[in-house]
Amino acid sequence: MSARDMVHPPRLRTVTQGSVFNHAKCQDFSSSVLGLFISARCDLAQQKQERFIYVPLVRAADWLDYYVFPKLFSEHHTSLLNALKTTLTQNKHCPSSIDTFGAERCASLLDGKALAQYQKKLSELEAITKMIQSGIYDKSALSSKTIKSKTDDLVSNKIEGAFFIDEIIDYQNGETRLGPYVAVLSEPSSIPRHIALEIADGLDHEHIIESRLSYGCIEAKRGEMSYVLCNVRSPYIELALQKFSALYSRIGVEDPSTELKNRIAKEAAL
CATH class of the missing domain: 2.30.30.110 (SH3 type barrels.)
Structure with missing residues (x-):
């Protein structure tokens, strides 16, 4: 090295x-x-x-273990949760059902291949949740590409x-x-x-x-x-x-509006 x-x-x-x-x-x-x-x-x-x-x-x-990995696992948790909601949406169910009833109960809305896919992601989500709660992380749960980034x-x-x-x-x-x-x-x-x-x-x-x-x-x-x-x-x-x-020395200012960004993008494309 x-x-x-x-x-x-x-x-x-x-x-x-x-x-x-x-x-x-x-x-x-x-x-x-x-x-x-x-x-x-x-x-x-x-x-x-x-x-x-x-x-x-x-x-x-030590710095990576304290500052970076907790954030990476939190992001992975969010990604898995969104994947479950996407599965519900693709099968014509309301994704917000997870927020209301919990991810585990929503598995009963599915069957067949969709259920198998959902349960696999649910199992991963439960494992990541336990890691976040305990503060003990299995880094193999993250992709090497994510860590290297x-x-x-x-x-x-x-x-x-x-x-x-x-x-x-x-x-x-x-x-x-x-x-x-x-x-x-x-x-x-x-x-x-x-x-x-x-x-x-x-x-x-x-x-x-x-x-x-x-x-x-x-x-x-x-x-x-x-x-x-x-x-x-x-x-x-x-x-x-x-x-x-x-x-x-950072100075906080108001963010430009989405409308302004869209208008400038359209004008630039002309």
Whole structure:
């Protein structure tokens, strides 16, 4: 597998825009969470601010499991339900009967081939419903094409609120390759300047545990340290910042009417 060269070794005892550190805290994830500094370079270099901004980095597989697969299964559930309604419609029954009486009872309206087709989809629907309710998903229930469509969008950085990094490398630990990570741009957090500087020097978690100061941005563990693993290269860090800025600078306006869209389409076709 060929990974893009998106990170490089960090400068000694320095944090800058694009620096990646370990043991960061994240609202939705607890293991293997890293942090990506996104504050302006001048703020970090000149220590202008009392607090710096970072976004969490989580393993790509974890991000997909948490954010993407629940949505894919919900969409699949809707697709199966629509397929059942289509079967009813094709056999001259009201599709809204499913909403009123439930999909299982509506099977009694059918017979023969239509019933067999309906029952097959109904069985799939019941299985997907159980997965959604339990939060435990059998990914084989989804087509590989459906999954690849989403992973392709992620790797190509087409998903709003996320920035994909091909591979994080821990240059302070024998250039250990940690695999692909995703920056959760929708969850910026602040980190006090003194903690950022301690991370640049190598922050011993024993100090955190014994300290009376708050280190709420660090997931402290005995025997561990927080330090800068690598820096995200230019222009990738700028691309991440562009996506971050776009996420928070959106302006909501009224959608154009369907009538206007139709009229413009007709005029364009003349």
